[in-house]
Amino acid sequence: MKSPVVHFEMPAKDKARVAKFYTNAFGWNMVQSGAEMGNYLVAQTAETDENNMVKTPGTINGGFFDYADKPGFTEPHIVLSVENLEESIEAVKKEGGTIDGEPMDIPHVGKYVSIIDTEGNRVGILQPSR
Numbered sequence: 735m736k737s738p739v740v741h742f743e744m745p746a747k748d749k750a751r752v753a754k755f756y757t758n759a760f761g762w763n764m765v766q767s768g769a770e771m772g773n774y775l776v777a778q779t780a781e782t783d784e785n786n787m788v789k790t791p792g793t794i795n796g797g798f799f800d801y802a803d804k805p806g807f808t809e810p811h812i813v814l815s816v817e818n819l820e821e822s823i824e825a826v827k828k829e830g831g832t833i834d835g836e837p838m839d840i841p842h843v844g845k846y847v848s849i850i851d852t853e854g855n856r857v858g859i860l861q862p863s864r
Contacts, residue, residue, distance in 0.1 A: 736817075737814045737815060737816050737822075737859075738814065738815055739794065739812050739813070739814060740794055740813055740814065740815040740860065740862075741794055741795060741796055741797070741812070741813035741858070741860070742794060742796035742797075742810060742811075742812055742813070743796060743797050743798070743799055743810060743811050743812075743813065743858065744796070744797075744798055744799075744810040745798065745799060745800070745801035745802075745807055745808055745809065745810070746775065746798035746799070746800070746801055747801045749766065749773070749775045749798060752764075752775070752798055753766070753775060753798075756777060760779075762777050762778060762779050763777075763778040763782070764776070764777055764778070765778065771840075771841075772799070772800075773800065774797050774798070774799060775797055775798040775799075776795065776796075776797045777795060777796040777797050777798065778795050779793060779794065779795055779796065780793035780794075780795065782795060785842045785843070805854075805856070806834060806848065806850070806856035809856075811848075811855070811856045811857055811858060812857060812858065813846075813857070813858035813859070813860050814857060814858065814859050814860065815860055815861075815862055816859050816860065816861055817861070818861060819837060819845045819846075819847065819859065819860075819861035822859050822861075823837070823847065823849075823859075826849045826851075826859075829852070830852045831849050831850060831851050831852055832849065832850045833847060833848075833849055833850075834847070834848040834849060834850050834856060835847060835848055840860075842863065843860070843862065843863060844860050844861050844862040844863045845860070845861045846858060846859070846860045846861075847859060
């Protein structure tokens with residue numbers, strides 16, 4: 735398959751509260767990152783290696799970003815794995831989607847950018863580090 739879903743993200747207004755909820759309700763391991771990673775809260779839903787990648791095929795991890803009252807920051811979204819970020823950006827544009835921001839490097843993870851699809855959905859695309 736091409737471009738599988740590899741990560742989910744949801745907004746959070748209170749990261750301590752959401753971490754407690756998912757830890758207690760579902761047994762997830764929640765890891766709060768620092769300012770260098772945008773204070774992102776990683777949600778480990780399955781056994782995870784040192785790079786926060788799942789060890790069990792068919793499972794994904796996720797995370798929580800800061801809720802903001804603006805499009806793309808009030809609802810959950812998914813992240814797709816792509817072979818080549820630049821080629822995928824061009825394909826998104828060709829098919830009528832838009833790029834939301836600039837591509838960024840995520841240490842030990844890969845190159846990432848958000849897109850807006852033709853229906854207005856915010857979706858992440860990630861070229862994983864190899």
